[in-house]
Amino acid sequence: MIDSVIVLSGGMDSAVLLAHVLTQGKTVEAISFDYGSKHNVRELPMAAGLCKTFGISHQIIRLPFINDLFSSSLLSSGEAIPDGSYREANMKSTVVPFRNGIMLSIAAGYAESIESPEVLLGSHSGDHHIYPDCRPEFNRAFAEAVDLGTDGQVKIRFPFSNMDKRDIGDLGRTLGLDFSKTWTCYKGETHHCGTCGACDERKYALRYDQGRDVTTYLA
Amino acid sequence: MIDSVIVLSGGMDSAVLLAHVLTQGKTVEAISFDYGSKHNVRELPMAAGLCKTFGISHQIIRLPFINDLFSSSLLSSGEAIPDGSYREANMKSTVVPFRNGIMLSIAAGYAESIESPEVLLGSHSGDHHIYPDCRPEFNRAFAEAVDLGTDGQVKIRFPFSNMDKRDIGDLGRTLGLDFSKTWTCYKGETHHCGTCGACDERKYALRYDQGRDVTTYLA
Numbered sequence: 001m002i003d004s005v006i007v008l009s010g011g012m013d014s015a016v017l018l019a020h021v022l023t024q025g026k027t028v029e030a031i032s033f034d035y036g037s038k039h040n041v042r043e044l045p046m047a048a049g050l051c052k053t054f055g056i057s058h059q060i061i062r063l064p065f066i067n068d069l070f071s072s073s074l075l076s077s078g079e080a081i082p083d084g085s086y087r088e089a090n091m092k093s094t095v096v097p098f099r100n101g102i103m104l105s106i107a108a109g110y111a112e113s114i115e116s117p118e119v120l121l122g123s124h125s126g127d128h129h130i131y132p133d134c135r136p137e138f139n140r141a142f143a144e145a146v147d148l149g150t151d152g153q154v155k156i157r158f159p160f161s162n163m164d165k166r167d168i169g170d171l172g173r174t175l176g177l178d179f180s181k182t183w184t185c186y187k188g189e190t191h192h193c194g195t196c197g198a199c200d201e202r203k204y205a206l207r208y209d210q211g212r213d214v215t216t217y218l219a
Numbered sequence: 220m221i222d223s224v225i226v227l228s229g230g231m232d233s234a235v236l237l238a239h240v241l242t243q244g245k246t247v248e249a250i251s252f253d254y255g256s257k258h259n260v261r262e263l264p265m266a267a268g269l270c271k272t273f274g275i276s277h278q279i280i281r282l283p284f285i286n287d288l289f290s291s292s293l294l295s296s297g298e299a300i301p302d303g304s305y306r307e308a309n310m311k312s313t314v315v316p317f318r319n320g321i322m323l324s325i326a327a328g329y330a331e332s333i334e335s336p337e338v339l340l341g342s343h344s345g346d347h348h349i350y351p352d353c354r355p356e357f358n359r360a361f362a363e364a365v366d367l368g369t370d371g372q373v374k375i376r377f378p379f380s381n382m383d384k385r386d387i388g389d390l391g392r393t394l395g396l397d398f399s400k401t402w403t404c405y406k407g408e409t410h411h412c413g414t415c416g417a418c419d420e421r422k423y424a425l426r427y428d429q430g431r432d433v434t435t436y437l438a
Contacts, residue, residue: 061284065278065325066328069329069332070328097327097328097329097369098327098368098369100368101324102325104324105321105323108320109285109317109320110288110289110316112317113289113316114290132367133367133369135367137367138364141360141363141367141368144360145360145361145363148351149352149360149361150316150351151351
């Protein structure tokens with residue numbers, strides 16, 4: 001039996017979470033989603049590489065209808081990614097409507113199918129400024145819905161919900177995670193742009209100002 | 220603006236719900252899901268036909284990963300559909316893990332994207348014996364999660380949650396719905412089998428015993 005299904009984006013938070021739960025001795029399968037974001041093309045190979053490195057099974061679920069039908073600047077079909085910090089109003093355009101709900105629902109159904117009792121998501125306390133489906137109250141309500149909708153067979157857990165992104169960076173460093181094998185930038189170009197909200201947070205988390213961030217940024 | 224996004228399976232419950240909300244003067248878009256069930260091949264053309272008849276927009280979302288990765292006798296990849304009533308333990312094999320959660324999550328994200336404030340699902344009081352993601356307590360918890368996860372922009376509603384399937388059949392007859400343009404049977408053969416749990420319920424709802432059911436059954 002697999003102890004946990006982890007939602008793995010290829011970003012730093014879920015990568016640290018994966019390293020963390022493997023350290024705890026859990027058996028884990030990873031599930032990733034190709035929903036047509038500009039950075040899926042960079043993130044998903046990172047997710048696949050992490051699974052190969054850690055020797056765990058990995059499913060990539062394709063959700064092309066999101067790019068076709070949904071509205072968000074994060075998507076290939078959307079407008080340009082704005083620059084600036086997460087707190088600024090213009091970053092709201094990067095919200096993919098109910099994305100975490102969709103990913104968690106699919107992960108819950110998959111976990112029930114393989115009789116795994118737990119789904120893990122690496123959302124954290126810094127995520128909830130503009131993303132309603134990252135906030136603690138959403139997490140609680142959704143976890144309850146999954147508990148009821150799977151007859152108690154699957155629990156959704158957010159182990160980093162009370163941690164700051166920098167705490168996660170520090171934990172990953174302690175665990176020996178190579179952050180160059182993770183991707184954060186929303187723009188999905190050849191290197192991290194260094195100016196979008198996601199890069200801004202990554203720099204904070206990986207202590208860029210202290211010269212400790214191994215990422216190559218364009219700016 | 221579209222008043223409501225309706226999850227339309229092509230079965231009788233969602234067909235009646237569609238006819239009902241159109242009678243109320245609402246503008247509606249329909250969303251259907253091809254998740255690889257044995258009866259999708261019969262249901263989805265019914266859903267498309269209903270949308271054409273009623274002159275509304277229709278999206279069919281393909282979710283091939285469910286058939287590939289999930290466990291259920293309802294799926295093409297699963298074992299044979301058992302015969303018998305919904306209450307019997309063997310019908311449990313027809314549960315598709317967290318299917319309603321997945322469909323509702325996608326419908327919620329789609330509704331937010333097109334700025335529609337409401338998603339409608341035709342689940343009813345008779346549904347919850349074996350399907351945990353049809354029960355009232357799941358519905359309540361999931362609706363709360365969607366409310367929180369969309370910043371209050373989308374409400375999930377279950378207008379038939381307190382109705383019995385026969386009430387729905389009677390309402391559809393009052394509305395003049397042609398039930399021969401709906402599909403229920405889980406087996407997805409050329410005609411309704413008449414012996415699976417879904418056919419059993421359809422016969423009850425459409426008053427087969429009273430000679431009022433227009434469906435052609437194999438048995």
